[in-house]
Amino acid sequence: MHALIVHAHPDPNSFNAALTRAASTALYEAGHTVEISDLYAQGFTPVAGRHDFLDTLDAEHFHYQAEQLHAARSSGFAADLTREQARVHTADLLILQFPLWWGGAPAILKGWIDRVLAYGFAYIDGRRFETGLFKGKHALLGVTTGGTAERFSSGGAYGEIDIVLRPIQKLVLRYMGFQTHEPFVAYAAPRVDAASREAYLRQWQAHVVAVAQALPCPAPKEPLQPDAERDWRSRG
Amino acid sequence: MHALIVHAHPDPNSFNAALTRAASTALYEAGHTVEISDLYAQGFTPVAGRHDFLDTLDAEHFHYQAEQLHAARSSGFAADLTREQARVHTADLLILQFPLWWGGAPAILKGWIDRVLAYGFAYIDGRRFETGLFKGKHALLGVTTGGTAERFSSGGAYGEIDIVLRPIQKLVLRYMGFQTHEPFVAYAAPRVDAASREAYLRQWQAHVVAVAQALPCPAPKEPLQPDAERDWRSRG
Numbered sequence: 299m300h301a302l303i304v305h306a307h308p309d310p311n312s313f314n315a316a317l318t319r320a321a322s323t324a325l326y327e328a329g330h331t332v333e334i335s336d337l338y339a340q341g342f343t344p345v346a347g348r349h350d351f352l353d354t355l356d357a358e359h360f361h362y363q364a365e366q367l368h369a370a371r372s373s374g375f376a377a378d379l380t381r382e383q384a385r386v387h388t389a390d391l392l393i394l395q396f397p398l399w400w401g402g403a404p405a406i407l408k409g410w411i412d413r414v415l416a417y418g419f420a421y422i423d424g425r426r427f428e429t430g431l432f433k434g435k436h437a438l439l440g441v442t443t444g445g446t447a448e449r450f451s452s453g454g455a456y457g458e459i460d461i462v463l464r465p466i467q468k469l470v471l472r473y474m475g476f477q478t479h480e481p482f483v484a485y486a487a488p489r490v491d492a493a494s495r496e497a498y499l500r501q502w503q504a505h506v507v508a509v510a511q512a513l514p515c516p517a518p519k520e521p522l523q524p525d526a527e528r529d530w531r532s533r534g
Numbered sequence: 535m536h537a538l539i540v541h542a543h544p545d546p547n548s549f550n551a552a553l554t555r556a557a558s559t560a561l562y563e564a565g566h567t568v569e570i571s572d573l574y575a576q577g578f579t580p581v582a583g584r585h586d587f588l589d590t591l592d593a594e595h596f597h598y599q600a601e602q603l604h605a606a607r608s609s610g611f612a613a614d615l616t617r618e619q620a621r622v623h624t625a626d627l628l629i630l631q632f633p634l635w636w637g638g639a640p641a642i643l644k645g646w647i648d649r650v651l652a653y654g655f656a657y658i659d660g661r662r663f664e665t666g667l668f669k670g671k672h673a674l675l676g677v678t679t680g681g682t683a684e685r686f687s688s689g690g691a692y693g694e695i696d697i698v699l700r701p702i703q704k705l706v707l708r709y710m711g712f713q714t715h716e717p718f719v720a721y722a723a724p725r726v727d728a729a730s731r732e733a734y735l736r737q738w739q740a741h742v743v744a745v746a747q748a749l750p751c752p753a754p755k756e757p758l759q760p761d762a763e764r765d766w767r768s769r770g
Binding site: 348360361402408409411413462464465488 | 693
């Protein structure tokens with residue numbers, strides 16, 4: 299089983315970094331392979347724009363999805379996107395590791411989603427959820443929060459964590475056909491003591507290994523064959 | 535009443551741009567003032583990092599909120615953040631105009647939220663929701679989607695739009711004390727005909743003007759006085 303960990307924290311000494319190292323070590327020791335996209339270390343650019351593409355379909359009107367589809371059909375993505383797309387393509391398990399900022403992923407990770415998971419590569423019209431292009435791949439979130447578990451409970455100030463994470467779990471991952479697994483959430487990570495952090499690291503290692511071991515045979519990795527008939531105008 | 539429109543679309547010819555122009559025109563004609571932060575036109579950087587700050591509190595360990603608080607107490611934010619924070623500070627009504635990408639804001643807008651709405655400026659521990667720092671300010675979302683209203687209904691494939699927008703409505707805006715208003719959603723914007731788009735523009739103008747006219751007297755604009763006692767470790 300091959301995993302891709304997309305890691306989104308600015309501080310290499312952060313607890314998020316410790317979680318990514320712990321997951322990577324545990325997966326290796328369990329006999330799997332791991333690749334890490336450390337978005338800050340790579341200087342990843344999260345802003346979607348014409349720099350995403352090697353050439354231009356329409357110089358007058360920038361319709362992002364039209365340019366994405368053109369690039370997907372002509373191998374015309376910029377080098378950073380081609381590299382990240384190859385990593386996603388070869389991964390059986392995609393792990394997103396990030397601190398919850400304002401109820402979602404840090405901008406650098408949202409931009410990885412916006413740019414790498416491009417129309418024509420990661421999704422096309424008429425292929426959603428059960429028929430998504432990444433059917434057979436698995437996805438897992440590793441999240442840290444400042445708030446306590448109580449605040450993210452149904453009666454808590456922030457509401458249930460499942461609702462908070464639903465856009466990324468459902469509208470990003472399951473939309474593309476990924477099978478999602480129970481997210482790992484290290485609540486109040488900056489506030490808890492060293493023993494609790496150590497326990498989080500062990501729990502995360504056990505969780506990622508359990509998910510990886512339970513995976514069926516890795517999905518085949520044929521190159522994507524875009525459908526020339528598709529309607530590309532699927533977003534505003 | 536003074537409004538700030540934070541606009542997040544890469545194409546100046548987009549329907550989002552038309553919505554921002556329509557809202558701005560309608561607010562001016564109703565006697566209000568409007569400032570626009572066009573994030574793409576400004577080349578706004580969404581990546582949170584040490585470049586957010588003029589100096590460094592801790593060179594060893596980058597704790598983003600600790601650096602934010604230090605900057606808030608020492609007028610140490612980088613020029614782009616100082617400019618955007620001044621715009622937020624003087625606005626009675628904050629309007630966020632964006633296309634819904636992957637169930638949320640484009641990365642450039644998420645990064646504006648991550649970086650501009652900094653700890654010590656936009657929120658502090660113990661001041662949330664009803665006691666948030668921006669109590670008295672109002673906020674309104676203008677959103678375009680590729681999906682139809684049916685897909686964003688309770689029985690639809692994507693689920694209720696209120697759930698999709700909850701992280702930004704509740705965990706960003708209401709968390710800081712903004713009073714949120716009914717979001718305007720132009721469903722299936724890329725798919726509808728010209729008459730429907732024209733109708734969307736008129737509906738958006740009527741909505742923003744109705745919200746603006748209903749506002750109470752603008753909130754006073756004292757400079758923020760950070761609380762030296764606060765605990766800054768509020769996020770992972």
